[in-house]
Amino acid sequence: MDKKEFIIRQLGRTKNKRYEAYVVTRIIHLLDDFSIKFITQQYISRPEGRALTDLFFPQLKMHVEVDEGQHLKIDNIDKDKIREADIVNATGHEILRIDVTKSFDDINSNINEVVEKIRTRRDRDTITPWDIDAEFNPQTYIDRGYIDILDDVAFKTIKDACNCFGHTYSGYQRAGASHPNPEIMLWFPKLFPNGLWDNQIYDDEETIIERNEDNEKAKTHIISHINNMEKHKHQRIVFAKVIGNLGDILYRFKGLYKLDLNESSESEGLVWKRTATRVKTYA
Numbered sequence: 001m002d003k004k005e006f007i008i009r010q011l012g013r014t015k016n017k018r019y020e021a022y023v024v025t026r027i028i029h030l031l032d033d034f035s036i037k038f039i040t041q042q043y044i045s046r047p048e049g050r051a052l053t054d055l056f057f058p059q060l061k062m063h064v065e066v067d068e069g070q071h072l073k074i075d076n077i078d079k080d081k082i083r084e085a086d087i088v089n090a091t092g093h094e095i096l097r098i099d100v101t102k103s104f105d106d107i108n109s110n111i112n113e114v115v116e117k118i119r120t121r122r123d124r125d126t127i128t129p130w131d132i133d134a135e136f137n138p139q140t141y142i143d144r145g146y147i148d149i150l151d152d153v154a155f156k157t158i159k160d161a162c163n164c165f166g167h168t169y170s171g172y173q174r175a176g177a178s179h180p181n182p183e184i185m186l187w188f189p190k191l192f193p194n195g196l197w198d199n200q201i202y203d204d205e206e207t208i209i210e211r212n213e214d215n216e217k218a219k220t221h222i223i224s225h226i227n228n229m230e231k232h233k234h235q236r237i238v239f240a241k242v243i244g245n246l247g248d249i250l251y252r253f254k255g256l257y258k259l260d261l262n263e264s265s266e267s268e269g270l271v272w273k274r275t276a277t278r279v280k281t282y283a
Helices: 005-010 018-031 074-091 103-125 138-144 160-161 215-227
Strands: 037-045 051-059 062-067 094-100 144-150 177-180 184-187 207-212 235-243 249-259 270-277 279-282
Touching: 005 018, 005 037, 018 051, 018 062, 062 103, 094 103, 138 144, 160 249, 207 235, 215 270, 235 270
Parallel strands: 062 094, 184 235
Antiparallel strands: 037 051, 051 062, 144 279, 177 184, 207 270, 235 249, 249 270
């Protein structure tokens, strides 16, 4: 997917929401800077559940929310404040709001203010221009020396993620791979029930539960991991298999996790706790 296709498809996601479509497209056209990446309908992890923001600029750590009539009801105002506080506390990002219940001139004035704030942040901060090819290229992260969860890193294939850690695969399909540190493995799980595994990740993404759906296999798997530290790695760098917001398959970096032996059990499954959100890459 090239930049043109990405942009057209992102804007197309707002087509069934009239006010949101107007606000988002006007911001993008007024900004007129395609070195800045934008994402529509961006999921954000919260302590309880997840939030969906209308427009997100990853390089600038800024979100834009379009407030329609339902947002201005008393109950929803309070919920929105809690939701916004959760997002800010979880990410450190800034949230800008546009009230589309006002007059047309007021809406456009509000949009102009938001665009100016985005430009100010762009000019103030030193950002790397958006390169959609570099974004999915392992060499980008090898040259950088690390992968950080704040950069929202995802790869199109398992082999691309593996090649950030010293491998030179031209193809790879397995759910686990070696790491230069013999105590760590690379893991590419489906973090949802899929007919074989019933793996789950908490909303705050700090904990992953691993369990086979077959009770006997689950029991054998859990006991083996708990009791055989020599055979099984108790630290995993996780790239979860996900559906991207454009419907494509991606392997998204979630961090480094360590097996919690105290909480893991036959009934609960293997419990993995996140210990780092940045990991070193290897040429």
